[in-house]
Amino acid sequence: MNQPDNPVIILAIESSCDDTGAAVLAEDKILANVVAGQAVHAQYGGVVPELASRAHQQNILPVVDIALKKAGISLNDITAIAYTKGPGLLGSLLVGGSFAKGLSLSLNKPLLEVHHMQAHILAHFIDTPGIKKPGFPFLCLTVSGGHTQIVRAESPDNLIIIGETLDDAAGEAFDKVAKILELPYPGGPLVDKYARHGNPKAFSFPKPHIEGYNFSFSGFKTAFLNFINNNKSKDHAFVEHNLQDICASVQAKIVNILMEKLSAAARDTGIREIAIAGGVSANSGLRAALTEAGKKNAWNIYVPPFEYCTDNAAMIGIAGLFKYKKGDFAAINSAPSARYEFK
Numbered sequence: 001m002n003q004p005d006n007p008v009i010i011l012a013i014e015s016s017c018d019d020t021g022a023a024v025l026a027e028d029k030i031l032a033n034v035v036a037g038q039a040v041h042a043q044y045g046g047v048v049p050e051l052a053s054r055a056h057q058q059n060i061l062p063v064v065d066i067a068l069k070k071a072g073i074s075l076n077d078i079t080a081i082a083y084t085k086g087p088g089l090l091g092s093l094l095v096g097g098s099f100a101k102g103l104s105l106s107l108n109k110p111l112l113e114v115h116h117m118q119a120h121i122l123a124h125f126i127d128t129p130g131i132k133k134p135g136f137p138f139l140c141l142t143v144s145g146g147h148t149q150i151v152r153a154e155s156p157d158n159l160i161i162i163g164e165t166l167d168d169a170a171g172e173a174f175d176k177v178a179k180i181l182e183l184p185y186p187g188g189p190l191v192d193k194y195a196r197h198g199n200p201k202a203f204s205f206p207k208p209h210i211e212g213y214n215f216s217f218s219g220f221k222t223a224f225l226n227f228i229n230n231n232k233s234k235d236h237a238f239v240e241h242n243l244q245d246i247c248a249s250v251q252a253k254i255v256n257i258l259m260e261k262l263s264a265a266a267r268d269t270g271i272r273e274i275a276i277a278g279g280v281s282a283n284s285g286l287r288a289a290l291t292e293a294g295k296k297n298a299w300n301i302y303v304p305p306f307e308y309c310t311d312n313a314a315m316i317g318i319a320g321l322f323k324y325k326k327g328d329f330a331a332i333n334s335a336p337s338a339r340y341e342f343k
């Protein structure tokens with residue numbers, strides 16, 4: 001998008017899980033993108049919803065304040081406020097939602113409600129030097145801690161799920177594997193780190209047989225737990241001795257499951273614009289497999305910069321911008337929804 005003389009300035013707020021994010025956009029350009037993580041959950045091996053919402057309450061003001069300062073703007077310069085309506089943890093969503101609504105009311109600026117998973121996909125439309133935006137229609141494999149979806153994107157406001165997980169998400173599978181290996185939460189990035197130096201063919205795991213473009217990771221998780229327990233009963237230091245090979249083999253399997261379905265969807269639809277999004281799109285194995293499949297199948301591939309893969313408010317801002325341009329504003333009684341429908 002060309003920058004008009006009076007660009008639309010969006011303040012975006014993301015608080016769906018355990019990261020508090022605020023971003024400021026001038027049209028599709030990011031002026032600031034601030035994320036505060038929550039270290040408090042590591043000691044529990046997973047996100048504790050009540051602690052997450054309390055941490056959001058502590059973080060939200062400073063995070064928004066820093067974002068405004070970094071962007072060099074004041075509250076009066078904002079055109080509209082975008083927030084994550086859902087899906088996510090209700091207590092967490094309520095903090096960002098109430099803050100955004102309060103700001104919208106007090107400043108008399110329009111409010112935009114954004115679907116978190118759609119925002120992961122629309123992150124591809126953030127203006128980033130040297131990075132091309134996908135053309136419509138494109139397919140997006142959206143892989144996060146809570147969701148795994150193949151989406152056919154017809155336009156920014158016509159995103160159709162054509163496949164999704166029947167149980168665990170891909171990120172959840174990575175995190176559960178990490179937990180079984182006694183790696184700290186969130187373990188996905190650590191599995192990725194150890195996998196870089198391991199042999200992906202060292203160990204093999206069963207592949208789920210699921211119809212269509214859907215996924216299932218719960219059987220894989222059980223198989224992995226049994227595999228570790230069996231081997232530990234023979235060698236109690238099995239994990240320590242084989243950590244890199246285990247991580248490489250597990251990662252290769254998860255990536256293979258994801259890529260098979262994405263390839264089938266691309267083949268059947270004839271679409272060659274192929275994107276990935278969500279936290280797991282930061283995974284080096286998935287990025288490499290996509291690049292390889294792209295070359296083999298003559299796809300144009302789209303991979304978001306790392307800062308827009310995992311949860312961030314910049315993606316909420318770009319999704320909000322599309323809504324603003326359509327005049328799709330939230331009502332005054334807009335409220336977060338933990339199971340916000342994808343429509």
Ligand code: KG4
Nearest residue numbers: 144145146171188192279280282283310311
């Ligand atoms: O999109 P996201 O930040 O949050 C949700 O919307 O859920 O995704 C978080 C998920 C976590 O499960 C995390 O372990 C996983 O993304 N993740 C990774 C990597 N970076 C983040 N999984 C594998 N490899 C990575 N490099």
Ligand code: ZN
Nearest residue numbers: 144279310311
């Ligand atoms: Zn997410």
